[in-house]
Amino acid sequence: MNVSPTIVWFREDFRLADNQALHEATLLGQPLICLVILDDAANMGAAAQWWLDGAIHALAADLRAKGGDLHVLRGPARRVVESVAQATGAGAVFWNRRYDPNGRETDTALKAALQARGVVARSFSGALLHEPWTVRTQSGAPYKIFTAFWRAACTLPVQAFLRPAPDRLVFAPPIPALEALRVPPEQYRLLPTAPDWAGGLRAAWKPGEAQARARLTDFCRHHQAEYAQTRDFPAMETTSGLSAFLRFGHISPARVWETAQASPNPDKFLTELGWRDFAWSLLFETPDLASRNLRPEFDAMKWRTDPKGLAAWQRGRTGYPLVDAGMRELWHTGVMHNRVRMVVASFLVKHLLIDWREGERWFADTLVDYDPASNPMNWQWSAGTGVDAAPYFRIMNPILQSRKFDPHGIYIRRWVPEVAHLSDKDIHTPWEVGCRGYVAPVVDHAEARARALAAWKAL
Ligand SMILES: Cc1cc2nc3c(=O)[nH]c(=O)nc-3n(C[C@H](O)[C@H](O)[C@H](O)COP(=O)(O)OP(=O)(O)OC[C@H]3O[C@@H](n4cnc5c(N)ncnc54)[C@H](O)[C@@H]3O)c2cc1C
Incomplete structure (x- = not known):
């Protein structure tokens, strides 16, 4: 058999379950190369970088439990992926979509460059309930008002890719060219050093897929029914605490949606998830959302x-x-x-x-x-x-x-x-x-x- 590995590039989807890019990659039947790229241009704040470090370690541990490895590399993402594809003879590169302007630009250029070389490049949905371009007014324009956006979104089916983590994953054997590019954990440069201000973060959080699942279950079982009444009271600690887990894709919004739907009084909580989709659809249309007054x-x-x-x-x-x-x-x-x-x-x-x-x-x-x-x-x-x-x-x-x-x-x-x-x-x-x-x-x-x-x- 002709072996040409499939690259799965993890970005904002640090999970094995409900991960369409990973799932589709396994269907090709070729050994996998799982990648994370530390791109210095990624423009991430210090606290989020702390989380990213934990997310990488958690995903690496989950992949190790399946007999595999996570390759952490550094550099401009497009160049790194292209050179890994070339060095390993990969036949395909799969990823789940992201929606920020820089990420989209990189991904579009990369897809074209890979395809020009005959490498299959495919992207999937997994970070939102609905792709931004699907929730539109009758004339095809994006919604500007949340209530109208959400009313329309609720008439559409959620992008529900729900699958347990694959039982078995087949990984590519070590490839010297790839090993040479690998960044060892002590050189990720994501954690604060002098001073180490992250003690409070460590005490409060443990990034990872299992933690996200446990949090969701706990929330739906114990707090969702009263969410509408209690969510505004900070001392009660009755909101889900899922925001960072969603941000890094330890859990998909579709999974949250499904689980919440099956528990009492989901509407208010699901509407909050709708605000998250609305924000991304706004950014999709307005790339300068952080710098320009919309009015x-x-x-x-x-x-x-x-x-x-x-x-x-x-x-x-x-x-x-x-x-x-x-x-x-x-x-x-x-x-x-x-x-x-x-x-x-x-x-x-x-x-x-x-x-x-x-x-x-x-x-x-x-x-x-x-x-x-x-x-x-x-x-x-x-x-x-x-x-x-x-x-x-x-x-x-x-x-x-x-x-x-x-x-x-x-x-x-x-x-x-x-x-x-x-x-x-x-x-x-x-x-x-x-x-x-x-x-x-x-x-x-x-x-x-x-x-x-x-x-x-x-x-
Ligand atoms: C000034 C300001 C800045 C904010 N910055 C962020 C941010 O950078 N990232 C972020 O995820 N949220 C942000 N929020 C929204 C909100 O405060 C957090 O999502 C929420 O506090 C997270 O707690 P939770 O997971 O327990 O939320 P829950 O009440 O359990 O809500 C469930 C999920 O819905 C989503 N959500 C809830 N409220 C909002 C909202 N107003 N906008 C968008 N999504 C929402 C989140 O993904 C959240 O995890 C901001 C709010 C304000 C007022």
């Missing part, structure tokens, strides 16, 4: 330059306990509860009048679940600059949000020990009781609100 009138906004205010916000030292709790949770664990993300985003943009892009960048560097679609979409939504956004004059009151969504201060006490001794009533406004040892508010709420409204009116 151009905001280009004239006079954002403040306030390095001190920005630093206070980043470090969780604004003097508003709920804002500070969120920013410290983010720094420590790499995530922040969704309700609190909305509060801190609104605070930066409206109370401090700092450009939303500053916040987007900070989140991009510190979130383990950062993705280039959800993050800018949600920032534009919070800032009022997005197409489907809350109006700019709707200014979240961090004190009322705190009283409403953390009424007993349980979440605040967890992250802001300086105010932990205050009563449930005073913990939301420590300045009113002269709380020592905690920073004074960087801005007065009423003044900040008036300033934001004036800036908006001036537009």
Whole structure:
């Protein structure tokens, strides 16, 4: 038999189950070469890189358990894949699609280059419930408003490729040319060194497919039924915690969809998954989502330059306990509860009048679940600059949000020990009781609100 291996290139799909590229590759009956490429141009924040390191190790362990190996290489992805295909005599290269502008550009060029050399190149779906180009208005235009998008999406079948991990995988024997390119784990350069700030991430997370499955099962069994009522309360910890697992493809949205559908009250939770698809479809149509105001009138906004205010916000030292709790949770664990993300985003943009892009960048560097679609979409939504956004004059009151969504201060006490001794009533406004040892508010709420409204009116 003529042996020409099939390359499976893993990118945002660190799983063996429900992985169409891997599955289709096995059907060719040729030995596999499994690849990950550390592309320095991949533009990933520090916390997400920490996760990527864990994702690579977890996938490598799962492949080892099947008798195989994961080849981790470095360099511009297109060049690396082409040279591996050439050096190994591969007959086919398979991958699951990604939807960010740089990734798409690379993949399109690579596909054409491989095909020109007679190598089969095929891509599959697996990161979204629906391909972005399938959810369209009657005239074929993309939706700009989430509710309309989701109504249309719900009439379409989900891209459900659901298969257990393959029982048996046949791997190519070591190929010297490939071995020479391999990057050893100590040279991945994904983990922080001096200082090692990732202790909180290690305590909070273990990346991997098995962990994603366990989390999904636990969520659907214990929390989904009450999700609509509990999801806004950060102290309850009743949301799924799946965002980073979805980001790195340890689990597919289709699997989440199927499992949630089979459990009580899925609608609200599935709608949140719909926001994720919406974000990617928005990025698909708007590659500069992270840099351009979707509502151009905001280009004239006079954002403040306030390095001190920005630093206070980043470090969780604004003097508003709920804002500070969120920013410290983010720094420590790499995530922040969704309700609190909305509060801190609104605070930066409206109370401090700092450009939303500053916040987007900070989140991009510190979130383990950062993705280039959800993050800018949600920032534009919070800032009022997005197409489907809350109006700019709707200014979240961090004190009322705190009283409403953390009424007993349980979440605040967890992250802001300086105010932990205050009563449930005073913990939301420590300045009113002269709380020592905690920073004074960087801005007065009423003044900040008036300033934001004036800036908006001036537009
Ligand atoms: C300013 C801001 C920035 C954000 N940046 C990101 C980001 O970079 N990456 C990210 O995954 N989410 C982002 N979100 C959305 C949301 O906060 C997180 O997805 C959520 O907190 C993750 O927790 P969970 O997995 O427990 O969510 P659950 O409540 O269990 O929701 C299930 C899944 O639905 C998806 N989802 C939920 N809400 C949203 C949303 N508003 N937008 C898009 N997808 C959503 C996520 O994949 C999530 O895992 C951001 C929100 C805000 C307000």
